[in-house]
Amino acid sequence: MEMDGRSSSSAVIEADSVSLQQSRRSKFIHQFTQQSLPACKPVLSPPFVISVFFVVGLIFIPIGIVALHASRSVVEIVYRYDGECVPEPYRSNKLAYIKDDSISKNCSKSLKIPKHMKAPIYIYYQLDNYYQNHRRYVKSRNDKQLLHGLKYHDASSCHPEDANHGHPIVPCGLIAWSLFNDTYSFSRGVVDLKVNRKNIAWKSDREHKFGKQVYPVNFQNGTLIGGANLDPNIPLSDQEDLIVWMRTSALPTFRKLYGRIEEDLDADDVISVNLFNNYNTYSFSGSKKLVLSTSTWLGGHNDFLGIAYISIGTSLIFIAFVFLLLHVNNPRPYGDTSNLSWNWKPISS
Structure with a gap:
């Protein structure tokens, strides 16, 4: 119980x-x-709103100044070489020059360092008027093939670079076929500057999007050669030029990382650039530039973030001043509801 x-x-x-x-x-x-x-x-009274605008504006402006200073402290050298590196007899017909394999594409240029450049110095190639976001171009790839190779047989999305004489192409598609193939080497006096070309691609791309046991097969063996060739003995996960190129740009002007110089360059140093002008941008009126750039805690040279913060902060302070003047000229005391429309008394007849 x-x-x-x-x-x-x-x-x-x-x-x-x-x-x-x-x-x-x-x-x-x-x-x-x-x-x-x-x-x-919260009661959004005029003093509260004006104070918020002032405080946010005063916070944004210093942040913008710091960001702008960081951007302006980046040392950047930009050299356009697609015009200067064409021999004089071919400057009126640059397309014939780039298509003629018998003409040397070697070109040398001396660049003067304007300010001290602290290592690492990033080397980029910049392409203008190059639409990597074209729908047919972007779709001409096969991500499963890049990861699994010939184990994945359906390469129809890579048309027209899906097969060559009935044999599959790895990597297939127009993006891989048009791989950038200009090369650069640097020297200071008689000493060569070593260019580190490792770890230029995203780690996630190297480890998860390109197979470690996938090797180039039948690549650039067709009648129409696109860009660079690939070493058939190196897996795609180690072909970092290809990995960088396959991450397509959304804008017609873009930069892609080529490598890094891992030693400082002093102001007024003169470095020699030996490049091979192989890539065809003349058929679509594009341009090519070589970019040497340092970096800061904010990244490379980009004034947009700093200017945006300063502009927004200045605008907020200006609006706060306007609200303050309006409030001083026409204040409304707390609890004064006589001017509200629903408290108006109708005029008696």
């Missing part, structure tokens, strides 16, 4: 707790549907 009493009392307690939870839940649902839940309801 004692056990039965205990069990019945515990059952009553459990039933009471369940009913209590249900009542709380129903009360919460009722408050939610009736929009009567407790909430923060």
Whole structure:
């Protein structure tokens, strides 16, 4: 009997707790549907709004100045070489020059370092008027083939670079086929500057999007050669030029990382650049540039973020001043509701 009493009392307690939870839940649902839940309801008075605009503006402006200073401290050298590296007799017909394999594409240029450049110095190639976001171009690839190789047989999305004489192409598609193939080497005096070309691609791309056991097959063996060739003995996960190129750009002007110089360059140093002008941008009126750039904690040279913060902060302070003048000229005391439309008294007839 004692056990039965205990069990019945515990059952009553459990039933009471369940009913209590249900009542709380129903009360919460009722408050939610009736929009009567407790909430923060700030009073947006004119002084409060003006103060918020002032404070946010005063915060944004210093942030913009710091970001702009970081961007301006980047040392950048940009050299356009697609015109200068064409021999004089071919400058009126650059397309014939780039298509003629018998003409040397070697070109040398001396660049003067304007300021001290602290390592690492990033080497980019910049292409202008190159639409990597074209729908047919972007779709001409096969991500499963890049990861699994010939184990994945359906390469129809890579048309027209899906097969050559019935044999599959790895990597297939127009993006891989048009791989950038200009090369650069640098020297300071008689000493060559070593260019580190490792870890220029995203780690996630190297490890998860390009197969470690996938090797180039039948690549650039067709009648129409696109860009660079690939070493058939190196897996795609180690072909970082290809990985960088396959991450297509959304804009017609873009830069892609070529490598890094891992030693400082002093101001007024003169470095020699030996490049091979192989890539055809003349058929679509494009341009090619070589870019040497340092970096800061904010990245490379880009004034947009700093200018945006300064502009928004200045605008907020200006708006706060306008609101302040309006409030001083036409204040409304707290509790004064005589000017509200629903308190107006109708004019008696």
